[in-house]
Amino acid sequence: MTGQANPFESLQSQIDEAAAYLDVEDDVLERLKHPERVLETNLTIERDDGSLERFKAFRSQFNGDRGPYKGGIRYHPEVNRDEVKALSGWMVYKCATVDIPYGGGKGGIVIDPKEYSEAELERVTRAFAKELRPMVGEDRDIPAPDVNTGQREMNWIKDTYETLENTTEPGVVTGKNLASGGSEGRVEATGRSTVIAAREAFDYLGKDLEGATVAVQGYGNAGWIAAKLIDEMGATVVAASDSSGGIYNPDGFDPVTAKQHKNETGSIVGYEESEEEITNEDVLTMDVDLLIPAALENAIDADLAEEVDADVISEAANGPLTPQADEILAEGDAFVIPDILANAGGVTVSYFEWVQNRQRFYWDEQKVNEELEEHIVDAFDALIETIEENDLENPRTAAYVVAIERVANAFEEAGSFP
Numbered sequence: 502m503t504g505q506a507n508p509f510e511s512l513q514s515q516i517d518e519a520a521a522y523l524d525v526e527d528d529v530l531e532r533l534k535h536p537e538r539v540l541e542t543n544l545t546i547e548r549d550d551g552s553l554e555r556f557k558a559f560r561s562q563f564n565g566d567r568g569p570y571k572g573g574i575r576y577h578p579e580v581n582r583d584e585v586k587a588l589s590g591w592m593v594y595k596c597a598t599v600d601i602p603y604g605g606g607k608g609g610i611v612i613d614p615k616e617y618s619e620a621e622l623e624r625v626t627r628a629f630a631k632e633l634r635p636m637v638g639e640d641r642d643i644p645a646p647d648v649n650t651g652q653r654e655m656n657w658i659k660d661t662y663e664t665l666e667n668t669t670e671p672g673v674v675t676g677k678n679l680a681s682g683g684s685e686g687r688v689e690a691t692g693r694s695t696v697i698a699a700r701e702a703f704d705y706l707g708k709d710l711e712g713a714t715v716a717v718q719g720y721g722n723a724g725w726i727a728a729k730l731i732d733e734m735g736a737t738v739v740a741a742s743d744s745s746g747g748i749y750n751p752d753g754f755d756p757v758t759a760k761q762h763k764n765e766t767g768s769i770v771g772y773e774e775s776e777e778e779i780t781n782e783d784v785l786t787m788d789v790d791l792l793i794p795a796a797l798e799n800a801i802d803a804d805l806a807e808e809v810d811a812d813v814i815s816e817a818a819n820g821p822l823t824p825q826a827d828e829i830l831a832e833g834d835a836f837v838i839p840d841i842l843a844n845a846g847g848v849t850v851s852y853f854e855w856v857q858n859r860q861r862f863y864w865d866e867q868k869v870n871e872e873l874e875e876h877i878v879d880a881f882d883a884l885i886e887t888i889e890e891n892d893l894e895n896p897r898t899a900a901y902v903v904a905i906e907r908v909a910n911a912f913e914e915a916g917s918f919p
């Protein structure tokens with residue numbers, strides 16, 4: 502990461518940016534710029550050697566006007582209060598952009614999971630679930646995976662919650678594995694929406710996806726699935742990176758075997774189809790048709806933005822551009838599909854998982870993917886309509902205009918208490 506932007510300030514400036522195009526009172530907007538509440542807690546667990554260790558953890562519930570708070574839980578040494586607040590706000594506007602009946606929340610633990618055994622991670626996760634218990638629930642707040650968490654952690658949270666509540670409530674978290682009440686298509690959903698949105702953008706811009714060159718920054722769940730699916734759509738993935746560095750092959754490489762290499766060795770670097778080892782910055786500034794940032798926020802700051810040479814950017818990661826970078830790119834030629842639309846597949850299929858959990862009736866993968874396609878295409882169409890109606894330069898502003906209007910309407914219809 503090269504940028505220093507505070508992600509919470511980035512979120513607020515994105516809302517301010519959209520405000521000019523909205524018929525929403527300032528006092529209502531002010532409310533929509535701050536979380537309703539943030540839990541800060543310290544978890545102390547026993548290490549395998551018998552010593553104790555303390556971990557700071559957060560859960561932010563940003564806004565619940567359109568439904569229960571919804572959002573992932575991140576494990577990372579750089580997790581902090583403002584980051585969690587920002588991520589929870591982005592969830593509000595993401596759920597509204599794709600029109601699913603949720604508010605937004607987010608959580609995180611300050612931990613580098615690579616340094617701990619599976620048993621220690623289970624204890625940390627269950628300790629966090631115990632702290633979260635009063636504030637989560639199918640109709641209250643529904644956690645999900647984020648960076649460095651996945652099905653395993655969601656299963657632990659669900660089990661802890663159900664044990665303490667003496668109930669069965671699979672919809673208390675999403676992103677579970679199938680045996681624990683997960684949904685078909687959930688693991689691929691974020692990468693899938695990233696590429697559906699990219700395909701729609703190419704279509705809108707009159708560009709051909711067949712043979713288009715693609716660079717992917719971050720080769721975790723979101724990035725590698727996006728690489729695989731865009732390759733299946735006929736594009737050519739020429740570059741990718743992870744936290745250890747990047748790979749490049751001008752003729753393209755197979756995203757699936759690249760992922761196998763990462764699974765076996767811990768990194769994409771050293772993959773045999775790579776012709777050249779490059780840096781993360783090289784991946785972000787490469788002359789490609791499509792760039793998919795899929796690592797962490799602030800990956801592209803103002804300096805890097807001047808060098809970005811992609812025609813379309815589909816933001817799999819949350820907040821990958823600093824506000825300054827966003828401005829620079831909006832003034833240039835790149836079409837940036839904002840995170841709150843591009844990566845909304847994850848929360849959309851989480852919503853499908855929750856619906857299935859509540860109905861105790863499960864869909865096949867084809868139905869999940871068809872419903873996802875419909876939500877993302879509808880959201881993209883609403884984005885284009887708003888861009889054209891308001892003559893907007895920046896698609897992100899258009900997404901916030903759509904989303905804030907929906908959240909503000911829900912608030913104004915309901916009125917306020919007390």
Ligand code: NAD
Pocket residue numbers: 502646647648649650691718719720721722723724742743744745781795796797798817818819844845847848
């Ligand atoms: P992940 O932990 O599976 O993968 C993260 C990847 O980024 C890893 O390959 C890591 O090596 C790489 N990375 C970290 N720092 C890097 C750097 N400086 N340069 C290059 N690569 C780097 O996480 P994920 O679930 O794929 O999430 C990635 C992003 O997508 C996050 O911003 C997350 O909030 C967002 N997102 C994920 C989902 C989801 O369903 N997984 C949903 C919505 C948004």
